[in-house]
Amino acid sequence: MKKINAKKGTLLQQKGEISSKVYLVENGLLRSYTIDEKGKEHIYMFGPENWLVADNCEPNTPCQLFIDAVEDSIINVATKEELLKEDPDLNALLRRLETMQNRIIMLMSSNAKERYEHFVKTYPNITQRVPLKMVASYLGITPEALSRVRHELSQKK
Amino acid sequence: MKKINAKKGTLLQQKGEISSKVYLVENGLLRSYTIDEKGKEHIYMFGPENWLVADNCEPNTPCQLFIDAVEDSIINVATKEELLKEDPDLNALLRRLETMQNRIIMLMSSNAKERYEHFVKTYPNITQRVPLKMVASYLGITPEALSRVRHELSQKK
DNA sequence: CCTATGCATTGATGTACATCAAGAAATGAC
DNA sequence: GTCATTTCTTGATGTACATCAATGCATAGG
Known part of the structure; x- marks a missing residue:
């Protein structure tokens, strides 16, 4: 010290x-x-x-x-x-x-898409175990917004 | 246990x-x-x-x-x-x-105004000691937005 | 099996806040 | 003091996301 x-x-x-x-x-x-x-x-x-x-x-x-x-x-x-x-x-x-x-x-620096991607990386298994609306609630966005983010990401691949 | x-x-x-x-x-x-x-x-x-x-x-x-x-x-x-x-x-x-x-x-449940009010309550003295743009950066909003929130709050009183 | 309830998606519209730009006020350097 | 820099404010415009509403799909319960 x-x-x-x-x-x-x-x-x-x-x-x-x-x-x-x-x-x-x-x-x-x-x-x-x-x-x-x-x-x-x-x-x-x-x-x-x-x-x-x-x-x-x-x-x-x-x-x-x-x-x-x-x-x-x-x-x-x-x-x-x-x-x-x-x-x-x-x-x-x-x-x-x-x-x-x-x-x-x-929460301070990322938008919805970035948060979701980070979440999937950090808790890969949880996404399958809970309804998406709970993931949205964890990310601080609405289920509608999450649905659109996921749609967008699946297109890209 | x-x-x-x-x-x-x-x-x-x-x-x-x-x-x-x-x-x-x-x-x-x-x-x-x-x-x-x-x-x-x-x-x-x-x-x-x-x-x-x-x-x-x-x-x-x-x-x-x-x-x-x-x-x-x-x-x-x-x-x-x-x-x-x-x-x-x-x-x-x-x-x-x-x-x-x-x-x-x-961060998940409050808008800019609520965050600022909460901040002032929690750290009453800090607001005077740092530039407002730092407070904004702590709250996760822009200095412009904080300025408008403060203006609005001062009107109300 | 059929129906009810919850979940996910999609579209239309609204809004809080960001961004950009300019000017005024405060602060600091010399 | 003067000038430069940073801070704060105000206005105009843009955008990410929320909200609202409707529909299709599951899943669970009787």
Whole structure:
């Protein structure tokens, strides 16, 4: 756990970095965000005093989020390894957080078609086990919209 | 940890219940969902084999989600108290999961105005500390749309 | 078997929000 | 201070998706 000072605008973590850290904000304000293929920024989280800011990805995988300082900030930085050593079965929860993080980013940055394609990739078997209207409800679109997306995709092939 | 059998369609948990449980799916398929004010259903999560399904609310607060069985299922049920006894500092993570759950539900069920009002309530001070375009980026809307929402809200008062 | 209920599809129309463009106001650099 | 840059607002237009309504298909129950 190392204490550091970050001037407003400092980039603490880049999307794609492997050794993503955990940032405990003592003072100031951090933000984590991603940039989609269209170049659009989506803020995932603000981290004011006493918040924990981190990319919820598994240790030793490339992370998804940029993290920078919105105000001059004082922050405590830890590695995930450090934290996992203290509490090993955090791992399952971390994976859960990752799933939710992906979902939030998807909801903010993807249209109906992209969401559906992502869903099929992530849960290949579920599509056969539930009525399509439930898939639509999970994706945040109407059954009608999903029907049209599926029609369009089947044409393309 | 009690093992139970749930026929397709069985409702395991109602929105508003206090003692929400944790469900580990051994076999079958669960789903958790909420119903918004317009009566519309939003599926929060599917729980196939080996998934953990739960409302990520704090123990002893009314929960937000309905949970039911989409297929005939075999499930292990635990109370949150049980789990917290085993691992007390899960509490911080639970609160984090709750925040993300709220965000996902909000993204699926609310329009721009509702999201902004919710944001202001949840982070009253942040609005003053960051440019509005960052708030827009957090809410998943454009700065232009946020500007119009704010204009509309200020008229109303 | 027949009928009722739920599900999926298709078309017509509506709407919330995005995009594009321009100008005004605030902020920062020097 | 002045100029440049970023932020915010406002208007005009476009578009993805919702809503509404009708129809065809399953599936389940008696």
